[in-house]
Amino acid sequence: MADVDKLRVNESIRADEVRVVEPDGDHDVVPVEEALERARDHELDLVEIAPDADPPVCKILDYGKYRYEKQKEEKRRRKKSKSMEMKELRFRPRTEQHDFNFKADHAREFLEDGNKVKAYVQFRGRDIVYKDQGMDLLRRLIERLQDIARIDQPPQMEGRRMTTILAPHKNK
Template sequence: MAKADKVRVNGEIRAGTVRVVEPEGDHEIMDLEDALDRARDHDLDLVEIAPDAEPPVCKIIDYGKYRYKQQKQEKRQRKRSKSMQMKELRFRPRTDDHDYEFKKNHARDFLNDGNKVKAYVQFRGRDIIYKDQGMDLLRRLIEDVQDLARIDQAPQMEGRRMTTILAPHKKKK
């Protein structure tokens, strides 16, 4: 449920006395009935803006316009907040240089888009004896993308995988 749906209007307001903000910006504390009369005089609604204040703050405004502005603001906020995803890159201990470069470029693209990158080296069969090559590969990747990323999780073994997680640097506003 949106915040605007929980707002009390006119007869729904429960407080006995309220602080009323008029359309011109003037405000004063008065009984609820007087505030409702004043709102009717202006042909507008009495909308409870800050119900937790003592006394609650109510504003004399057009409720339809108020809801519209609130919905637009919520939509803008949802648009701005981008969810971060985890992208995965898989390597083998003896990954070729061309394949490494290809995957490194993918990692750079993912980081530029604001996503985290989980890079891992998969060891199969006797590959497990090449742990040092896997560590070198992940360190090389970290070094190659350090201008875009910070280390969220340092390289470590998890079963037959050596894993690291890289997160994009925080963008300065």
């Protein structure tokens, strides 16, 4: 949106000669006064599209409409690039089935909302000897969510945590 506001229009164009692009697609290099005259004949504006070109490229168009279209396009682009959040779920090696189900349901909600889920098993003290239970727990979670999620990072140890990251399928 800011780029559209920086464009030079009509009398604010500083070049002596410009490459003018007519509404019908014809283009040629003319003095800026002649280009402005052509724009007035069409009852449109002369807009400097490529100021760095030699000579600068100007287009004859309705500046208000052009600005509106660019703003709409920018808004659509921002809407599409929705930022993805990372949600975290913490388990212990001996997490009970009810708690596991409850957290798995939360993970499903996060993934359906388009967020990534970082699930980890926290090992405290002597829990570290139960790494196999932690791996089993994360595998069960992945298996349960495989219909809506893909593995972004497989289960691996990070210090005293076993971590995995799940991301929603791209087709959603």
